[in-house]
Amino acid sequence: MNAPFWIDPTELLLPRDEDRPLAATPDLSRAGFRERALCLAGALQERGVRNVALWFEDAIELAIALVGCWRAGVMAHLPGDVLPSACARVDTNVDFWLSDADVPLPSARVFSSAELMGTALPARVLDAEVAGLVLYTSGSSGVPKPIAKRWRQLADEVCALERHWPTRETLCVLGSVGPHHMFGLPFRVLWPLCAGHLIDRPQRHYPEELMQASLTHPRFLWIASPALLRRVQQRIDWPVLRGRLMAIYTAGGPLPPEVSDQIAAACDCRPIEIYGSSETGAAATRQGDVDWRLLQDVRAGLNEHGALWIASPWTAGREQTADAATLTGNGLQLHGRLDRIIKLEEKRISLLEIEQVLLSHPHVADVRMGLAPGRPRLSALIVLTTAGLHTLRNGGRRLLLDGLRRHLHGRVPPLAVPRSWRLLPQLPWNAQGKLTQAQFIELAGPRPRHPNFEAPSSLEDGTLQAEFDVPLDLPVFPGHFPCSPVVPGVLQIEWAMDQARVHVRPDLRASNIENLKFQRLMRPGDRAMLSLRWDDTRHKLTFSYHMSGKPCSSGRIVCTSSDESRSV
Template sequence: MTKHMVQNLTPISHLFAAHRRADDIVAITAGRRIEWATFEHDVANLAARLANTEGNRWLIAEADAYSLAVGVVAAFQADCLPMLPANLQPGHLTDLSTTAHGVISSIERPGPMPWIKTFEKDYSAVVSSLRTLDPNSVEIILHTSGTTGVPTAIYKPLRCLEAEIVSAAKILTPTPGLVNHATVPPYHIYGLIYRVLMSLSANAPFSADTISYPEELVSAIKRESGGMLISSPAFLKRALSVLDLDRLKTLLGPVMSSGGLLPPTVAAAYNAVLIHPITEIYGSTETGGIAVRTVTDADAPTPWRPLSGVKVRLDSKHDVLSIRSPMLTDESWALTNDRVNLLSDGLFELKGRADRVVKIEEKRVSLPEVEQRLTDCSTVMAARVIPLTGDDGERQILGAVIEPSEAGWDMITNRGKAGLRKVCRSALKQYLPAVVVPRKWRFVIRIPEDHRGKTSNEALVALFEKQQGRRITPIVEGRQEREDGVTIHLRLPKDLFYFDGHFEGFPILAGVVQINWAIEFAIEYFSIPSGFRRLEALKFYKVLLAGDAPRLELNYQQNTGRLNFEYGIRDTKHSSGHIIFDKPQ
């Protein structure tokens, strides 16, 4: 091992001094294996074109992990400053383009700014040899949603990324030959570090494609005869009821989860079966990784253990966790926004966000505490609580969005939503003053989350928006009842309430709305007396837009309690899935 190697890892700054074999596999995409020689060529070609172009700040707009890897490493080689977006929405990319000299992308031109294709021959560019970099002078810009919801730019020197790779490798190092699969995009820090850069450092192959559905994970793992998984909590929660873990466990290698908290009940359920338990990482874009844990007992979740090199303490002035870490840009202590309970040996328990404390009628209330008290109820799977303006337009109240458990859906079936609401309120009153107990309630099949497992405040507020005078249902233009089900012909009016802000100038019908409509129409047409259980095989192939006229096909299998639904336009399938209800008694 040379002085540049740490636990068989090559620092990104010394990547091209590692003397890799030309046929070492870097990435796998659509069944194609991309070798090291191809990666070197693609990086050198793009770096030469960047060096031959005016400007040094380049926004990399790539969903494909291999294309992003080429873009980032080539920008480093060309002495450019790569910028990664928070998402790939056109409006967001346009906003970021005002601070960039141009965009690197292998897909369509994302706007009016200068555009360099990730893969393109330019015979006028002089391709030079790839060099060793100074990790202190090379930087990257990441973007994350700030407290106001406006994306915030985070500057990271390469040495901080390399320090995080070294720290992560003490938990998990990709194995050469074992493919690194992921459900998280490569442009977020978690995907960038654990999915892309750590694989490059370890000379281990990664999948360029992002997994969206459990069925895709199963196919990918079987196709490659195994693999590890870099996941979000949102995916693991959705997949638990779909995956056959007993059959998958011999093929599935180490699993990482980050980007939010994985419910202990979900983690424990996986870890009771998997050979390699799920390892959770706690951290943020600003701080990098902070701590790690593996939960096997849902009733007594394992506390968090700081990553190697990370020091933690309680900042008594702000009552939040403070850290010192090699992943930070300097050696000073940095504050987080997380409240903690410090235990012995540096271990700690997270107690919720400090910036989620609000005043209700002059009483301070921690929203994470209210959420925790709710999820302590056996009838509640997940909960989110937000401040709202009361009906008088002045007083502040709380609103609760509840994802019921199986027991919760049973209660709704037997006692209605009012019955479950009463149970939740009674549970809260044991710990909280009555004035801070939520006044408004919404019960949903699934709390809205994005691909990172994050729930935005805007998405929650929208569930409480007043809808008077606004259409919240599609126009039904015809029905065709069949022996095995019903086909309903719909039209989506452009003034539909659910198109507001989703998205500006490009109105898309959210998947959760499609699911809710399928359930509502099914209840109207079929005898479904029992409660909702779970979703299976949920897939969204193509978006539904304002003005579209889709058909909704429903088939209910009474003996199994399974409702099959499919939205389509002519020969194109837009979405489909199975909704499982209790079997009729």
């Protein structure tokens, strides 16, 4: 290793560059990191711990716990999330938990690192052959799957990353992904730790948050999900990042080539895509719409079904994937997952094939296919482009969907044309680029009748104001009106009453409406604000809708309570 600040993973607890900062807010030096990890290792050893679960939202605190476990020969378990069901499954495999967050388990099962500071163990080269860690990946089913890794595998992968992208200067590493999986863990935690970079502690969930945190540092790199990068175009001030954003690493799903091109043009920093999985670790990389190049010491091949296998020093032998691939002279090309095959009327249907065809239509920005809940019929979750939204607003749902059906005709089997369609502003991909089956079933269910209102704010006169986006797929749109959908007045009144029952009084009922005015249409995808003011003396609810400060509608609803209605 020729990098100026490189430390081999097995030597992380040896004294070196003691004053070099590892993190800020709060500050932590290498000396402080080493002392805390050794004290934690001492406490674990004193208690005779064999297995411990780790959940830290602070990347540095996770690093301290991981290295402390390594020094003590303890198996570290990293759950993919801390939902109650996942925690219950992991909890049966561990002595207790270390965490800096609220974990849905009895308090006696969860400790902070500060509570377990024992007598420091001596500093020495870490034994890469002892213990290791267990990751829990949910995949698309939502059922956690344990994947064991030896410390040697993690160390070998981190060293491979440094060989491929050697450290030439100290940067701050910021991430939109969590540190509990085989993208966030090596890229946000272990590699920066060994390369002498400054580690940004929290996960930055939103583009604006990521940008603002970045600008407190002179030069930095991002560890980001494709889902976030697909959303950043209108939410990032790219010129201020030019020359300071030195690299973007992304993994978990395909990054559309046009998104890669747009980011490269905006800030002269084309995203570096990483191909791999929890089992394989990082295996290949590319920038732009080119073949994937295998990392050094990685071998690849295909089984009899054309599915890719990967082998490297950091895999447990040959790892078989479900990814269809073609080996090329430059590396490999990926063609999607073979396991996204379903059967309809005894015919095999590739969900990925349908998605790829739909994504080639100018009205589709993102798509997810699956089976509708409760019956064997295909459903499509569609995110519209600007052109698609224009067609919906000015031609209606039927015109839009007829165009998509014609686009599929002749390109996929007739059975592969979706029977059910849902139009969404975006898909809720998680940080690993996955959409769970439970989320798909919820989104593919009945079309929403109401928007998702944001938490209201209160003005000095008691008026409540809540912003919302008009859903793209209201079931009333075909009747109001088929070729130019608008939110009907009766539904606007219903929304106002529903919000009043949530935030004013739960028992309100409308008995009369006064001074009703409609001044401007609300249409699919519009951003609007609802204002509510309750007059308790007169039992009247005044409501109004605005868009960009301009009035859409307003009125007063004379209300009674449930008790008053029964007494009349």
